[in-house]
Amino acid sequence: MEMLYQQVILDLSRKPHGFGLQDGAAAESHQVNPTCGDEITLQVHLEPGTDRISAVRWEGHGCAISQASASLFADLAPGLTREDLGSRIELFRTAMRSKGTIEPDEDLLGDAVALGGVSKYSARVKCAMLAWVAGEDALAQAPA
Amino acid sequence: MLTLPRTIAAMSATAPALQAGPLSDPEIQAIRRDFPILASSVNGHPLVYLDSGATSQKPTGVLDTEREFYERRNSAVHRGAHTLAALATEEFEDARGAVARFIGAGDDEVVWTSNATEALNLVAYAMGNATLGRGGEASARFRLGAGDEIVVTEMEHHANLLPWQELAARTGATLRYIPIADDGTLRMDVAAETINSRTRVLAFTHVSNVLGVINPVADLVALGHAVGALVVLDACQSAPHLGLDVAALDVDFAAFSGHKMLGPTGVGVLYGKRELLNALPPFLVGGSMITTVTMETAEYLPAPQRFEAGTQRVAQAIGLAAAIHYLDVVGLARIAEHEASLGAMLVEGLSLIPGIRVLGPGIGQPRVGLASFDVAGVHSHDVGQFLDDRGIAVRVGHHCAQPLHRRFGVTSTTRASAYLYTTRDEVAEFLDGVVAATEFFGVNS
Numbered sequence A: 001m002e003m004l005y006q007q008v009i010l011d012l013s014r015k016p017h018g019f020g021l022q023d024g025a026a027a028e029s030h031q032v033n034p035t036c037g038d039e040i041t042l043q044v045h046l047e048p049g050t051d052r053i054s055a056v057r058w059e060g061h062g063c064a065i066s067q068a069s070a071s072l073f074a075d076l077a078p079g080l081t082r083e084d085l086g087s088r089i090e091l092f093r094t095a096m097r098s099k100g101t102i103e104p105d106e107d108l109l110g111d112a113v114a115l116g117g118v119s120k121y122s123a124r125v126k127c128a129m130l131a132w133v134a135g136e137d138a139l140a141q142a143p144a
Numbered sequence B: 001m002l003t004l005p006r007t008i009a010a011m012s013a014t015a016p017a018l019q020a021g022p023l024s025d026p027e028i029q030a031i032r033r034d035f036p037i038l039a040s041s042v043n044g045h046p047l048v049y050l051d052s053g054a055t056s057q058k059p060t061g062v063l064d065t066e067r068e069f070y071e072r073r074n075s076a077v078h079r080g081a082h083t084l085a086a087l088a089t090e091e092f093e094d095a096r097g098a099v100a101r102f103i104g105a106g107d108d109e110v111v112w113t114s115n116a117t118e119a120l121n122l123v124a125y126a127m128g129n130a131t132l133g134r135g136g137e138a139s140a141r142f143r144l145g146a147g148d149e150i151v152v153t154e155m156e157h158h159a160n161l162l163p164w165q166e167l168a169a170r171t172g173a174t175l176r177y178i179p180i181a182d183d184g185t186l187r188m189d190v191a192a193e194t195i196n197s198r199t200r201v202l203a204f205t206h207v208s209n210v211l212g213v214i215n216p217v218a219d220l221v222a223l224g225h226a227v228g229a230l231v232v233l234d235a236c237q238s239a240p241h242l243g244l245d246v247a248a249l250d251v252d253f254a255a256f257s258g259h260k261m262l263g264p265t266g267v268g269v270l271y272g273k274r275e276l277l278n279a280l281p282p283f284l285v286g287g288s289m290i291t292t293v294t295m296e297t298a299e300y301l302p303a304p305q306r307f308e309a310g311t312q313r314v315a316q317a318i319g320l321a322a323a324i325h326y327l328d329v330v331g332l333a334r335i336a337e338h339e340a341s342l343g344a345m346l347v348e349g350l351s352l353i354p355g356i357r358v359l360g361p362g363i364g365q366p367r368v369g370l371a372s373f374d375v376a377g378v379h380s381h382d383v384g385q386f387l388d389d390r391g392i393a394v395r396v397g398h399h400c401a402q403p404l405h406r407r408f409g410v411t412s413t414t415r416a417s418a419y420l421y422t423t424r425d426e427v428a429e430f431l432d433g434v435v436a437a438t439e440f441f442g443v444n445s
Helices: A007-014 A064-076 A082-096 A106-120 A122-141 B006-014 B025-033 B060-072 B083-103 B116-131 B137-142 B162-171 B188-194 B217-226 B274-279 B314-330 B332-351 B380-388 B402-407 B424-440
Strands: A027-033 A038-046 A053-061 B110-113 B149-153 B174-178 B199-205 B230-234 B253-257 B268-272 B290-293 B298-300 B356-358 B370-375 B395-397 B413-417
Touching: A007 A064, A007 A106, A027 A122, A038 A064, A038 A122, A053 A064, A053 A122, A064 A106, A064 A122, A064 B380, A082 A106, A082 A122, A106 A122, A122 B380, B060 B314, B083 B110, B083 B268, B083 B314, B110 B116, B116 B137, B116 B162, B116 B230, B116 B253, B116 B268, B137 B274, B149 B162, B162 B174, B174 B188, B188 B217, B199 B217, B217 B230, B268 B274, B314 B332, B332 B356, B332 B370, B332 B424, B370 B380, B370 B424, B380 B395, B380 B413, B380 B424
Parallel strands: B149 B174, B149 B199, B199 B230, B230 B253
Antiparallel strands: A027 A038, A038 A053, B110 B268, B253 B268, B290 B298, B356 B370, B370 B413, B395 B413
16 A cells, blocks of 8 residues: 555645646646546646746646646656657656556656556556646647 | 255255344355355455445356356257257246246346346337337337426436436437435425426436435336326346335336346346337347348337347346345345345444545435445545455445536545445444545545
8 A cells, every 4th residue: 555655645645736727828638537537637838938848737636646646747847848748758658557567767757756656556547647648638739 | 947056055944044034144154155256365355345236246056057058058049949949048038037026027028138228228219219200109108309308316327317318319308307315315395396297207216326325216106107207217226135026116117237136247137017118119129029021121029029139148147047046045135134234334334434424314314235435535546445455345436426426516435335245344344444544544634
């Protein structure tokens, strides 16, 4: 249990980061996990005139893992270019789908490595992925 | 042909105590020995299976019956002149008879389906076909149009909501619903107005799969029949736990699934009154349900065959008959009594835990052996994950009843549901697990 629900996950599920939508987003994505009803609306904000992310903001509800994952995504994104963030989403997805065989890379994913334990629980991978899928969708929508 | 469940059969021969009163602890232990899966371990703990509302476990008698059929008599039914085909057809029809006796129906009033969902869709789609003019004058009573109303309840499983939503959309009829009171009972005061002269179909669940509440079937049937509506009963959560007497209840149609009542997956039952089934145009069409076919038209067999197109689920049907036999030997009344005491233990135990809110009937109110609850600030998936780590299997999510959950201001709940093999020790272990989960997730800190 403690491997899956690391303290940072429990803390973030109670005190989220980046919570609350703000005007001026480059793009926004709404994602639903139909099996459990988890929902998220996530915004990507860009530094004016650049392709660098200034902030990720989100609102939603769901399990501790999906909520913490959204916070960890919001912590990771600022300062990265769209391309960098896209490749890190792909890295995170690969780790999540690895059934526990790939340790997420802390240099590239930061505190989101705390979600590494999720990959052993196939039913929960979608919970961890929800915010990242929303981020990917928002990046694809944001005008170049 | 049916294999008598080993342990229970031995007990019924030697212990007359099996005839009356709630199930004793030795009886429950004997029952558990008939279910191989209950001896297994999950995540290093003995399995505590509290998800029988989703699907029940199967006794060896059911497993043996299916295997024996495949090993010795397997062949297609209602076609072929060889010996095995005759044996299989006989056994398949005997199984239909067993279901008919179990629910107080005639043999030709029992239609095999894949599950309850298909049974309910069958009625709705057949009515849609009648609306399109299929079935001739006999089916005129099933035609729907603008101004007609279909009434359901706010607590329906999606399987008894969406077929009616779709039917209303296809025919121009209006879908209305009877709301739920805060204690999980139906607002019968509102029902008396919602069900009116425009009501053509009244479809509702006997027992809520989320709330555990038992609906007043007789009162609803009286309201429905007083205005000439067809009454459709979702008996998924009643047939396995309380039994079902369609004749006494006087419902027009009823649906339930085999896998929730110790039987195999892939088999369900639609009950319909004889004259209604024979007037209803078919839903699925194809082999084995016709009398004469030309390149232009077809004539259909009477019920039940007219609703059983294609190769049938033979092994599953006779497996279900074996399951019904098992329930009969133990006795539905005693099972219901046992589960009511577990339901009371669940609601009393959960209500004592700070941060827990149980949906549905409160302490002392009638409920079957299940309870769904919300843990303040903790998602049901996290609760379920925590319990699973201790080998405790519960259902999490919206249990295919989103409108019901919305009514109570939650998106999901955790549900513990018992059956005849569930012990009080297991319920106690589950309650300990929920307390530990509230501590782990810091619910009251």
